[in-house]
Amino acid sequence: MRIEQEPNPELSGARKRLPPAILAFFIQFAALAAVWCTSQLLWSLGWQDLPAWALFLLQGVVACLLSIMLAMAAWWRWIHLLFPLAILAMLQWQLPAWIYLLAFCFTLALFWSTYRTQVPFYPTRPATWRQVKELVPADRPVGVLDIGSGMGGLVIYLARECPNARCAGIELAPLPWLISVLSAFLKKSPASFKYGDYQAVNLSEYDVVFAYLSPAAMPDVWLKAKKEMQAGSLLISYEFEIPGVAPKLQIQDKFDAPSIFVWEL
Structure with missing residues (x-):
């Protein structure tokens, strides 16, 4: 569709x-x-x-x-x-001056991409991971990409729970990306993490693309997905809709909880 x-x-x-x-x-x-x-x-x-x-x-x-x-x-x-x-x-x-410098460097590493992408750092929760897992096809090998993967929790979880899935994440902020790489190494996870902007990734290589970004980023995500993703693949967004585009599926765990929106290309 x-x-x-x-x-x-x-x-x-x-x-x-x-x-x-x-x-x-x-x-x-x-x-x-x-x-x-x-x-x-x-x-x-x-x-x-x-x-x-x-x-x-x-x-x-x-x-x-x-x-x-x-x-x-x-x-x-x-x-x-x-x-x-x-x-x-x-x-x-x-406070001494070095404390301000340390806080500035930490904040810069954590929110490096926020100015350009208008996407703040806000990780997903394990409850969301479990809902996304149910959307990943289990009957065939698939590629799964998390756009703005943060510290890598979702990607590492899916790599463990979905043996047929090739799970990857891409993150533009250096500190969360480094933490995700170290976490995957320590847990001996097959998950992979790239540092950079998702616009440089070819989405045709993935069957499922997950995004937890911001309202400002969703129109560009949709345009790239329409251009590159294969027919039948899924674009999943947590909390944020695509303006003017009705999702195929909307999942809400609790009445007051954010929804997961699913579009089929």
Whole structure:
């Protein structure tokens, strides 16, 4: 079954938006400007004893509201809310400079790809692994690819539970990729992991492709899957749908749990 996607003007407009990291910078800058103007007004009215934490909290609230108005992803709301308070805490703790450098290097290695791909690091759970396993054909040899494989938990699990499957993962963030390689080595798993962008992988080599990315990434995943994947192969997405394309199957373990969406090419 082949499902064609009609042009989506809303999707075209969304692609022209600023990358989330740049948009977040402008939101925090706007919130800071708003708080500064508010503080100047209050001081002119005689409110000169405002605690610092109140101003930092106000900046976080304003930034959070702006992120909601601009339809940023839900996790950005928490980041905007807590970021000014985290800055205040670091200023008060007076930590040595090397700690900030270490935290920066760790964060960079973990979220290396987030700026370009708009995909945050968020691993799948074992319950999801078991659901995906049921979708992998067991009666013939198949190739399975996890796009954005993170620390490799799903791929290693499928390699163990699906003996007829050739399981691989690809990850763009260096730290999760390194952890997945080491984990596969220590567990003597046949799973393989590539470092890089999934756009460089030929999806025609795989019968099942799994993705847990973000809403921003799904249209490009679909376009690549339509172009390269063979007839009868499966594209599986956890939590995020493809705009304008109805899935063949939707699986939901619990009422309030995210769904698994399945498209057959």
